Amino acid sequence: MAGMGLRERKKRETRQRIADVAMGLFAARGFDSVTVAEVARAADVSVNTVFNYFPAKEDLFLDRRDWTEGRPEEVARRREPGESVVRAFRRDVLDAIATRSWRYGFNEGAEVFDALVRASPSLLARIREIQDEREEALAAALDRDGDDVTPRVVAAQILGATRALSGYAVRRMAAGEPWSVIEPALKEQTERAFDLLERGLGG
Amino acid sequence: MAGMGLRERKKRETRQRIADVAMGLFAARGFDSVTVAEVARAADVSVNTVFNYFPAKEDLFLDRRDWTEGRPEEVARRREPGESVVRAFRRDVLDAIATRSWRYGFNEGAEVFDALVRASPSLLARIREIQDEREEALAAALDRDGDDVTPRVVAAQILGATRALSGYAVRRMAAGEPWSVIEPALKEQTERAFDLLERGLGG
DNA sequence: CCACAAATTTGGAGTCACTGCAATTTGGGT
DNA sequence: ACCCAAATTGCAGTGACTCCAAATTTGTGG
Numbered sequence: 313m314a315g316m317g318l319r320e321r322k323k324r325e326t327r328q329r330i331a332d333v334a335m336g337l338f339a340a341r342g343f344d345s346v347t348v349a350e351v352a353r354a355a356d357v358s359v360n361t362v363f364n365y366f367p368a369k370e371d372l373f374l375d376r377r378d379w380t381e382g383r384p385e386e387v388a389r390r391r392e393p394g395e396s397v398v399r400a401f402r403r404d405v406l407d408a409i410a411t412r413s414w415r416y417g418f419n420e421g422a423e424v425f426d427a428l429v430r431a432s433p434s435l436l437a438r439i440r441e442i443q444d445e446r447e448e449a450l451a452a453a454l455d456r457d458g459d460d461v462t463p464r465v466v467a468a469q470i471l472g473a474t475r476a477l478s479g480y481a482v483r484r485m486a487a488g489e490p491w492s493v494i495e496p497a498l499k500e501q502t503e504r505a506f507d508l509l510e511r512g513l514g515g
Numbered sequence: 516m517a518g519m520g521l522r523e524r525k526k527r528e529t530r531q532r533i534a535d536v537a538m539g540l541f542a543a544r545g546f547d548s549v550t551v552a553e554v555a556r557a558a559d560v561s562v563n564t565v566f567n568y569f570p571a572k573e574d575l576f577l578d579r580r581d582w583t584e585g586r587p588e589e590v591a592r593r594r595e596p597g598e599s600v601v602r603a604f605r606r607d608v609l610d611a612i613a614t615r616s617w618r619y620g621f622n623e624g625a626e627v628f629d630a631l632v633r634a635s636p637s638l639l640a641r642i643r644e645i646q647d648e649r650e651e652a653l654a655a656a657l658d659r660d661g662d663d664v665t666p667r668v669v670a671a672q673i674l675g676a677t678r679a680l681s682g683y684a685v686r687r688m689a690a691g692e693p694w695s696v697i698e699p700a701l702k703e704q705t706e707r708a709f710d711l712l713e714r715g716l717g718g
Numbered sequence: 719c720c721a722c723a724a725a726t727t728t729g730g731a732g733t734c735a736c737t738g739c740a741a742t743t744t745g746g747g748t
Numbered sequence: 749a750c751c752c753a754a755a756t757t758g759c760a761g762t763g764a765c766t767c768c769a770a771a772t773t774t775g776t777g778g
């Protein structure tokens with residue numbers, strides 16, 4: 313009863329094994345051309361067990377549990393006193409670049425992940441859904457009164473900028489450029505993007 | 516051979532009948548609980564014929580042909596000399612409000628459409644896909660050089676703002692408020708949103 | 719250690735979107 | 749009337765996902 317018995321451990325192991333086996337197959341042959349039945353067979357469980365742990369095939373690739381880190385509401389909420397939301401995100405993105413963090417897709421190998429996603433309509437759809445949820449959550453965190461477009465516009469602007477930056481980084485990584493070349497340019501682009509947000513596009 | 520024979524006409528009629536019948540069923544019972552087989556039966560064609568005209572079930576609801584009007588690249592491209600892109604969109608949105616245009620979801624009955632879409636995961640996914648394509652197209656239209664995040668950031672900002680405004684309008688329509696009340700508020704929100712884009716969120 | 723209850727896993731049958739193909743029907747031109 | 753090509757159809761899959769009832773496994777109290 314120390315927090316987990318045999319049962320809990322086995323469940324976690326099974327779940328992990330399924331996810332690992334699935335990722336292996338997806339990496340080798342692409343998401344769409346691997347069937348859930350194949351994953352089940354390779355993980356030595358029944359198809360029903362796969363769906364018991366993962367509500368949909370896409371969750372085998374984009375596990376909902378991995379999406380908890382770096383949530384935008386937290387970035388906004390945990391900003392330093394007196395710091396604007398935009399500044400908080402600028403700092404966060406720059407920090408993510410410096411540490412090659414996963415949360416904005418700056419990590420090594422992000423191009424591979426991205427290529428895999430882009431090759432699959434259903435994975436693309438899932439990514440968009442996640443982005444939408446994040447935008448909604450950020451807008452809600454920024455909301456003070458309620459009936460106003462401002463928080464939603466701000467949320468869309470900030471996350472739009474981060475998406476553009478992720479895309480920029482991934483594109484250059486996919487082109488084979490080394491990180492040492494990409495990093496300074498990416499920093500510059502980040503400053504430029506957030507300057508646009510802070511100072512405006514002009515009339 | 517005056518541009519169309521019996522054949523062409525029949526094709527158009529069949530396509531239209533399928534689309535109309537489908538919309539009727541969707542409006543009555545929701546998108547997900549109507550099967551393609553039912554649509555086919557009600558339109559008096561085979562299931563294969565439905566898929567012959569519409570590549571996917573979602574296209575019965577969101578016909579790709581209807582999405583040609585009001586494309587953002589055109590708004591950007593057709594702006595007046597010396598006018599900034601943001602100003603062009605501000606004008607376009609304000610014009611859409613004045614005319615209750617369909618292109619930003621300001622038309623009468625947009626709440627119904629919206630509720631139908633929001634109730635269906637697959638329709639939501641399709642809407643997001645369309646939005647993504649539009650953003651991509653706008654960014655491409657703004658692109659001068661190539662390797663720079665600016666056009667993508669700008670595209671994301673502008674379309675983010677229009678999405679927020681559409682949502683605002685639809686929410687108030689769904690709350691049962693008359694257009695005469697919504698319109699002035701919506702105009703004000705539009706000015707506010709575009710002011711944010713032009714002048715920035717501040718540091 | 720044993721039985722009993724609860725949680726997991728499984729098999730099987732079914733639904734639904736969508737595909738590919740071969741056969742059939744239909745319209746247009748001669 | 750006759751032939752070609754396009755449109756329509758039926759049929760037989762495939763693959764994700766659901767529902768349900770029967771096993772199997774695990775934790776617990778006696």
